[in-house]
Amino acid sequence: MAAVTRRPLMAGNWKMNLNHFEANLLLQKLAASLTEKQLTDVECVVLPPFTDLRTVQTAVDGDKLLIGYGAQDLSAHQSGAYTGEISGAMLAKLGCSYVVVGHSERRAYHHEDDALVNAKVTAALGSGITPILCVGEGLDVRDEQRHVAHCQDQLTAGLKGLSAEQVTKVVIAYEPVWAIGTGKTATPEDAQEVCGAVRERLAELYDQATADQVRVLYGGSVKASNVAAIMAKPDVDGALVGGASLDAEEFAQICRFPEHITR
Numbered sequence: 001m002a003a004v005t006r007r008p009l010m011a012g013n014w015k016m017n018l019n020h021f022e023a024n025l026l027l028q029k030l031a032a033s034l035t036e037k038q039l040t041d042v043e044c045v046v047l048p049p050f051t052d053l054r055t056v057q058t059a060v061d062g063d064k065l066l067i068g069y070g071a072q073d074l075s076a077h078q079s080g081a082y083t084g085e086i087s088g089a090m091l092a093k094l095g096c097s098y099v100v101v102g103h104s105e106r107r108a109y110h111h112e113d114d115a116l117v118n119a120k121v122t123a124a125l126g127s128g129i130t131p132i133l134c135v136g137e138g139l140d141v142r143d144e145q146r147h148v149a150h151c152q153d154q155l156t157a158g159l160k161g162l163s164a165e166q167v168t169k170v171v172i173a174y175e176p177v178w179a180i181g182t183g184k185t186a187t188p189e190d191a192q193e194v195c196g197a198v199r200e201r202l203a204e205l206y207d208q209a210t211a212d213q214v215r216v217l218y219g220g221s222v223k224a225s226n227v228a229a230i231m232a233k234p235d236v237d238g239a240l241v242g243g244a245s246l247d248a249e250e251f252a253q254i255c256r257f258p259e260h261i262t263r
């Protein structure tokens with residue numbers, strides 16, 4: 001059977017940074033730094049704050065940029081009296097292809113549990129948007145060597161009720177909480193250990209063919225200087241990049257990682 005090829009995905013999570021003017025500037029710089037071939041070989045996506053999305057949509061559509069975009073969160077509800085919430089349908093109308101679900105910052109600061117994360121994954125798929133489902137352990141769990149089981153359990157809970165066909169439309173991101181914004185990067189071996197375990201769990205829950213189609217990203221202090229070593233691992237299909245995605249040239253270099261990779 002032919003080996004499955006998964007197109008690498010580099011997703012820049014801007015978090016709560018950049019207003020819509022700044023978003024437009026960064027997007028234009030990013031697009032100018034990457035060639036059509038580079039943007040074809042590697043899928044390059046930005047995940048701005050909600051307030052930037054209309055501007056990003058206008059720039060991407062107007063200039064036919066080969067850059068994808070999405071949001072950092074969505075409501076589990078479809079519409080109604082949920083003050084402050086943004087629905088999947090609203091994001092779809094803005095052309096979003098992706099939405100982050102269950103980021104550790106949402107789990108920690110907004111008390112999002114696995115049931116809510118699962119409802120949001122379902123809501124995203126219902127709106128035709130690819131959820132980037134985040135899993136990851138804190139330092140306490142890692143110190144007790146329970147990180148693999150912890151991430152596999154978060155994965156199982158996050159995907160509850162999804163068919164194999166739906167799961168092929170989901171992206172998983174492994175983000176060890178202790179490596180987010182700290183400068184401490186997991187080693188490529190750490191990333192492979194959990195990304196591989198994610199794929200194993202997908203094969204148990206569904207089947208190997210389904211598991212082989214799902215892209216699994218690593219996130220946590222990814223930079224141009226460490227991305228190639230992480231991407232050389234067989235089960236790592238991309239990166240969810242925070243801080244380094246706020247610098248157009250640094251993120252462009254991350255997207256150009258195939259030019260630096262030695263397998």
Ligand SMILES: O=C[C@H](O)COP(=O)(O)O
Nearest residue numbers: 013180181220221242243
């Ligand atoms: O969503 C991105 C991650 O939280 C990683 O953030 P970071 O690259 O700033 O460590």
